[in-house]
Amino acid sequence: MTYAPRAVAAMLGVSPVTLRTWDQRYGLGPSVRTEGGHRRYEDSEVEVLRRMVALTGQGVAPAAAAELARQEPVARQAVQRIPVDDAGSAQRGFLAAAKRLDEPLMMDLAAKLVTDHGVVSAWESVFVPCLVELGDLVTGRGRGVEVEHLASASVLHALRGVQRSSRPGVLAALLSCAPDEQHVLALEALGAALSEEDCLWRSLGARVPAEALCDAVVRLRPAVALIWAHRADLAERVPLEDLHSSSDALLAVAGPGWTGLSLPSFVRRPGTLPEAVSVVLSRVR
Known part of the structure; x- marks a missing residue:
């Protein structure tokens, strides 16, 4: 898959001017050209740019950050999944x-x-x-x-306390509460479980207005957008149709608030934490 420079800039939260500067000064530019001559970034190049963003954000000088960004990240040690015996x-x-x-x-x-x-x-x-x-x-x-x-x-x-993934790449999941929903603990559990799987994720937290949720999904372009609600009246305020029409993200919903509601065919509804993790992993891998 390839991405236009503006799409990559939106994905990474930087300006197109910054991308052009990094291309000209450090050679971190796109290598693919369409038949019409338009430049496109490949997934591997976006990963390098994600490392560049992370390193410069930590205060590393851009030239040094560019060199480090080109290096492959050290593989994380997988979390050993053992059932709780007692x-x-x-x-x-x-x-x-x-x-x-x-x-x-x-x-x-x-x-x-x-x-x-x-x-x-x-x-x-x-x-x-x-x-x-x-x-x-x-x-x-x-x-x-x-x-x-x-x-x-x-x-x-x-x-x-679970270490967040430092591996650059496409945002695997954007997690959000429904409008006026204040229960965030289950979303934090999903985020931590995704971190153990070395997946990138972000959480918008509690009480996310419908318009803000739509804007974030468009700007961040996650592979999966999952919305939590513990009551039906809160779940019904989530603009599922608008989210679907404005983004390529797979939409998923979770929490007891969705029980009994009629959901569009394009929405997934994992019932447990392992199922929610599986939905994200199947989308990104």
């Missing part, structure tokens, strides 16, 4: 720390689970059951919100 014990330990409001211990336990077993196993076997139980306690007793919030914050801290 999920019940891990849940009890995390819940006990939560009920004592022992945030440092919760953070340590959550980080160790992610490191030892990977995001998907930790999320499905421990984090989700614990957060559901804490949520049920709040609903049943009308108290304990502080416990639930500290537990969620500890899980979020562990998820954000």
Whole structure:
């Protein structure tokens, strides 16, 4: 696949002038020409430019960054996916720390689970059951919100501790909440799981207006755009048709808010974290 210079500039968040400068000064230009003489970047050249953007953003001088960008990145070590052998014990330990409001211990336990077993196993076997139980306690007793919030914050801290991919390339996934949706933890789990797979992703976070979501998908051109909603009234405010007509991104939706809604044929609806990861991987690989 090849890309026009303006498309690459939009993809990378730089100006076309910057791309021309890097081409003229450092030879980081497109090598392909169409029959009409238009210049086009190949995927490998876009990856080099992504490395260039990342390096200059870290303060590396452009000339040195160009040399480093041409070098192949060191392969990341794959996360070893082992099932949590004693999920019940891990849940009890995390819940006990939560009920004592022992945030440092919760953070340590959550980080160790992610490191030892990977995001998907930790999320499905421990984090989700614990957060559901804490949520049920709040609903049943009308108290304990502080416990639930500290537990969620500890899980979020562990998820954000997963090293993000530094490999340049096409943006694999753009993650977003529906308009006025405030629950972001599941999106953070998906992002962390994608990082373990060495995929590039960005998250727009909570309460993303419909217009802003459409603009971001057009500008960033992700392979997959996934929108989360936990209530139907929030899910119904997502402009699926507009997103589809304005972008080549595969559209996916997740969260309980989509249950029972009639979805267009072009929308995927993964029901679990592994399914969501699979949707992205199948699109980019």
